[in-house]
Amino acid sequence: MTLLSVQNLALDLPLRGGLLSAKRTLQIFADVSFTLNPGETLGLVGESGSGKTTLARALLGLTPTTYGTIHFDQTKRSTKADFAAMRATTAMMFQDAIASLSPRMTIGALLAEPLTIHGHPAPKTKIADMLALVGLPADFATRYPHELSGGQARRVGVARALVLNPKLVIADEPTAGLDVSVQGEILNLMTDLKTRLNLSYLIISHNLAMVRHVSDRIAVMYLGRLVEIGPTRETFARPLHPYSQSLIASEPLPDPRKRRQDLAIKGEIPSLLNRPKACVFQGRCPHVQPICRTDPPTLREISPARFVRCHFAQPTGALT
Amino acid sequence: MTEPLLEIDALNVTYHTDQGKLSALRGASLIARAGEVIGIVGESGCGKSTLAASVINLLPQAAEVTSGAVRYKGADILTLPPEAQRALRGQDIAMIFQDPMTAFNPVLTIGAQLIDFQHAAQIPRAEKLARARALLSRVGMPDPDLTLRRYPHQLSGGMRQRVAIAAALLMNPTILVADEPTTALDVTMEAQIIHLLRDLRRDYQGAILVITHHLGVVAELCDRVYVMYAGEVVEEARVDDLFHAPRHPYTRALIACDPGHFEQATPILPTIQGRLPDLRNPPTGCSFAPRCPLAEAICATPPPRVPISLTQSALCHKAGGQP
Numbered sequence: 001m002t003l004l005s006v007q008n009l010a011l012d013l014p015l016r017g018g019l020l021s022a023k024r025t026l027q028i029f030a031d032v033s034f035t036l037n038p039g040e041t042l043g044l045v046g047e048s049g050s051g052k053t054t055l056a057r058a059l060l061g062l063t064p065t066t067y068g069t070i071h072f073d074q075t076k077r078s079t080k081a082d083f084a085a086m087r088a089t090t091a092m093m094f095q096d097a098i099a100s101l102s103p104r105m106t107i108g109a110l111l112a113e114p115l116t117i118h119g120h121p122a123p124k125t126k127i128a129d130m131l132a133l134v135g136l137p138a139d140f141a142t143r144y145p146h147e148l149s150g151g152q153a154r155r156v157g158v159a160r161a162l163v164l165n166p167k168l169v170i171a172d173e174p175t176a177g178l179d180v181s182v183q184g185e186i187l188n189l190m191t192d193l194k195t196r197l198n199l200s201y202l203i204i205s206h207n208l209a210m211v212r213h214v215s216d217r218i219a220v221m222y223l224g225r226l227v228e229i230g231p232t233r234e235t236f237a238r239p240l241h242p243y244s245q246s247l248i249a250s251e252p253l254p255d256p257r258k259r260r261q262d263l264a265i266k267g268e269i270p271s272l273l274n275r276p277k278a279c280v281f282q283g284r285c286p287h288v289q290p291i292c293r294t295d296p297p298t299l300r301e302i303s304p305a306r307f308v309r310c311h312f313a314q315p316t317g318a319l320t
Numbered sequence: 321m322t323e324p325l326l327e328i329d330a331l332n333v334t335y336h337t338d339q340g341k342l343s344a345l346r347g348a349s350l351i352a353r354a355g356e357v358i359g360i361v362g363e364s365g366c367g368k369s370t371l372a373a374s375v376i377n378l379l380p381q382a383a384e385v386t387s388g389a390v391r392y393k394g395a396d397i398l399t400l401p402p403e404a405q406r407a408l409r410g411q412d413i414a415m416i417f418q419d420p421m422t423a424f425n426p427v428l429t430i431g432a433q434l435i436d437f438q439h440a441a442q443i444p445r446a447e448k449l450a451r452a453r454a455l456l457s458r459v460g461m462p463d464p465d466l467t468l469r470r471y472p473h474q475l476s477g478g479m480r481q482r483v484a485i486a487a488a489l490l491m492n493p494t495i496l497v498a499d500e501p502t503t504a505l506d507v508t509m510e511a512q513i514i515h516l517l518r519d520l521r522r523d524y525q526g527a528i529l530v531i532t533h534h535l536g537v538v539a540e541l542c543d544r545v546y547v548m549y550a551g552e553v554v555e556e557a558r559v560d561d562l563f564h565a566p567r568h569p570y571t572r573a574l575i576a577c578d579p580g581h582f583e584q585a586t587p588i589l590p591t592i593q594g595r596l597p598d599l600r601n602p603p604t605g606c607s608f609a610p611r612c613p614l615a616e617a618i619c620a621t622p623p624p625r626v627p628i629s630l631t632q633s634a635l636c637h638k639a640g641g642q643p
Contacts, residue, residue, distance in 0.1 A: 047506035047507070047508060048477075048506050149595075150364075179363035179364055179533065180363070180535075180574065180577040180578050180579075181363065181573070181574070181577045181591050181592035183577070183579075183589075184577050184579075184589035184590055185591045187589055188588050188591065191587060191588065206506060206507065208507065209536075209578070209579040209580035210579050212579070212585055213579050213582070213585050213586055213587075213589060232585065233584075233585065246508065247507060247508065250507045250508045250510070250511035251507055251536065252510065252511070252534070252536030252537055252539065252540045252580075253536055253539060253540075253580055254535040254536050254538075254563065254575065254578045254580050254581050255539055255581075256539045256540075256559045256560050256563055257560065257563075257564075258539075259539070259540055260511065260540065263512060263515050264508070264511060265508045265511070265512075266512070268476055268478050268479075268508070268509060269506070269508075
């Protein structure tokens with residue numbers, strides 16, 4: 001039984017054309033399909049501009065979509081009312097923890113807000129329980145966001161996400177801007193709460209080393225397409241899509257004996273306005289063939305549970 | 321061993337804040353020789369950016385150097401008259417900033433700015449332009465002539481960082497200070513910038529100082545490393561020793577926390593319990609002691625700088641024993 005099922009989701013935004021030019025659209029993402037099981041953590045990785053954050057917002061109905069379906073808890077979600085009901089049992093942890101907390105509200109009021117919005121009572125004991133759950137002292141309820149450190153603000157973000165007892169938490173860059181020693185604390189807290197509360201996570205990040213430790217499965221996004229989905233361990237051990245391969249090979253390792261000698265990938269992610277036709281990765285792919293410029297590859301299951309969007313990907317990791 | 325190009329000697333820097341004096345640097349020392357890539361690593365608030373800013377004496381107004389010296393080729397640049405300091409900046413000592421967007425003037429083309437940066441050079445404008453073009457192609461800009469006509473906002477983050485590196489190299493500086501040069505970039509661009517800096521060092525005779533919180537960047541790029549904690553250099557080592565035989569408990573804890581360090585996924589990541597000491601009232605003893613697994617009674621007294629080898633030392637009472 002899946003908790004979240006996304007089929008062929010696409011988002012095109014209208015571009016304002018010139019006076020005489022035809023109306024154009026800008027494709028943000030397309031053909032996004034994946035599922036998330038109860039209690040599972042899916043890591044969504046990709047570089048800036050690949051569409052990760054917009055996709056996350058679209059999943060909760062915060063951004064409209066142009067095509068495709070979203071099922072959450074066995075129910076199709078399409079209207080505003082559907083998504084409003086869905087948001088009572090899902091939660092989002094926003095990227096900038098301090099900026100996502102209103103500077104004029106106390107931490108107590110910020111934690112009560114989701115309850116009030118969804119028509120639940122918000123007693124002080126509940127607020128104190130939530131603070132205790134994320135390891136903050138109860139007197140934090142009277143503090144303001146500017147009095148918090150980055151790590152404390154993240155903890156408040158976690159508490160705020162969990163106050164409605166969600167089934168699904170979408171965490172957008174949950175550790176961005178944190179020092180490594182604090183990053184571990186937040187991730188350990190999230191892992192601990194996941195088991196205690198049977199949560200599912202969708203964790204969005206560009207930090208591969210972090211995602212690797214917290215995700216059961218990993219989805220790699222490039223320029224608005226999911227190019228690879230698979231179990232985390234196998235995907236890191238043997239990435240099958242040429243983009244995943246170069247992404248994993250680009251990560252600097254904290255060991256001078258393992259210095260990367262060759263540059264894994266050249267060039268940079270193209271602008272959404274210049275989206276390549278057919279395969280989106282053709283411009284940077286070291287294995288590009290004529291067919292990659294004419295036929296768009298589909299996301300296909302290459303070996304059990306491993307999906308890759310590439311004409312040439314093989315279960316062995318070779319590209320022929 | 322060659323004479324150091326740069327020598328920071330027991331530098332103490334205090335910030336005057338509304339809440340009182342804050343000791344940002346406490347006796348920090350560092351040397352850099354020609355041809356070396358030096359890493360300065362630590363977490364937020366450890367003083368690494370203050371140390372970098374002092375190399376070029378661009379400390380904020382609220383900062384005061386209470387003691388110590390920054391010697392460039394033997395002369396203390398902190399005591400030079402302001403004009404002499406200005407002459408050093410950009411010519412002898414150049415800096416690459418974290419955010420290459422704010423390092424450029426948004427209303428001038430890249431070409432105009434790269435020519436302006438050479439104002440001290442007594443050469444014709446055409447030569448300056450040619451030099452700018454040559455450096456843009458050296459840092460891997462695909463179309464240098466087009467880049468010269470562009471405005472900063474028309475370039476991507478990675479491209480701007482390449483241009484910033486070209487700008488820093490224009491006057492052939494002897495010391496290049498790069499403050500978090502890859503932090504604002506995605507991993508594939510980060511790899512390209514690391515590659516470029518590594519490539520540059522081969523034909524660059526000066527010293528490069530890389531300030532970063534990212535241990536992966538240090539491992540990929542640096543020859544020697546200074547680890548900072550609470551305004552002090554707690555360990556100094558060659559890069560291989562730092563990662564394979566660290567002697568200060570903070571260095572060990574920092575390396576252990578890095579998720580990139582594990583071959584296999586671990587459900588629980590290591591952390592460093594506790595927090596940084598308040599630098600408005602710095603501890604008299606070891607500043608890491610409250611968080612240190614090895615701390616004993618003696619750690620309440622100032623720790624000695626224990627030499628481990630010619631190239632490695634640690635500021636720790638317990639560093640003398642076996643690793």
